[in-house]
Amino acid sequence: MTMVSNPPEIKYFNRMTNKTEVEKVYGDGFIKFLYSSALGHQVGTVFTNKYFSKIYGAFQDLPSSHSKVRPFVEKFNISIDDYEPGTRPALDPRDSYRTFNEFFIRRFKLGKRSFVAEPNRMPAFAEARYVGFDAVNERDTYPVKGQYLLAKDLVGNDQVAKIFEGGPLVIARLCPVDYHRYHYPDNGKVLDNFRVPGAYDSVNPLALKYKNQIFIKNERHVSILQTENFGRLAYIEVGAICVGKIIQSHRWNKPFMRGEEKGYFLFGGSTVVLLGEKGAWKPSADILANTAKGIETYLHLGTEVAVKN
Incomplete structure (x- = not known):
């Protein structure tokens, strides 16, 4: 049996401390x-x-x-x-x-997190490590090869995916140590939602290095949102190894508010992917810069993750 003796450390930039840190992996x-x-x-x-x-x-x-x-x-x-x-x-x-x-699935105490209120700023919808692209295309190579980041592969529905071709994308990776509830990034309503069956591979960067089709092969729950300030969004919850369930705590046929809880993952680290319409918004500058360097950016829930074009 061959093993990678010393796999590289997982480093990320922590916006809260303004430092590059090394992840403790569960x-x-x-x-x-x-x-x-x-x-x-x-x-x-x-x-x-x-x-x-x-x-x-x-x-x-x-x-x-x-x-x-x-x-x-x-x-x-x-x-x-x-x-x-x-x-x-x-x-x-x-x-x-x-x-x-x-x-x-613990909740934050009231007042521990707040959501940016300016209409042109999108709040982080999860407390997580983010990568982002202002326009996804096949030249992008992080965190997986570009063709595996295309809308048609992530959404799993060619007709719906056409809405998001060439649009911005952010990926929020939640570790087992993180807060595991996810939220809506703006006011709006759900246009459609559906499940894409699949596997439950790990979303850890080490796993992505060796198996780069994880985001399009894993179990996914897709919601198409119409938002007030950022157009239509594809909000995709990705299952992962040891994730018992993806729970939708908000009824999909009810309007939602910025910062309102959408759902949560039971045990295990996982991922939320957000796709937008071409030219509607772009990830925050530090996320774009760090993604270009090949590292994630750690954000607190509710802080800025993207801005309207």
Whole structure:
């Protein structure tokens, strides 16, 4: 069995600290095995199908999974006081979550995050690591080869995808340590929504390096949004390994408001992809600059992620 002995560190630019930082990867040994070893390639489908992820997710709903929360919070330096406590009576908020999944879908306390209000500025719809392109084309090579970023491949519907050909794109990667609820970036309504069945590969950059079709092969939930300030958007939630479920907490047939919760992922890191109409908006300057360097930009929920053209 061949292994990549020392895979490169995952570096990202943290807008909040104005520094380049190194990501602490949850389950990094398993990811390395699955995507960079001969045996991992042979057995990979056992772990990247939806049944494994759903079974693994079910374990995070067991009362015994409560014991994982405190070590997880301490290992990854999570600012637990920023979040609402769980439903289990406890003096320490780290002990207040009845299951790991209850901790995983924790909410921010009121006032901990706010959404930019200016109509021409799009707020970050997830607390995540972002890459962005002002016009997607086959010359783009990060984070995966350009042809795998095309609208028709991401949306999985050729007719709908024509709306977004040559338009801007941002990808928000959520790590297991992150807040796992995602939100609407503007006021508007849902025009259409549908599921694209697929696999549950990891969206970790190491996995993308070895298997660059992940964003078009993984399970996806696609919503076509009509927004007040940014035209039509394709809002795509991408499933990933060990993501038990993609939950839509907002009823799709109701209007939505900027910053309103759209849904959440149960256990596992995952991704939200946002596509726009050609020329309607562009990702923020620092995201474009960092993407050109091959690194992601970490944003807090609600801070600027894009601007209207």
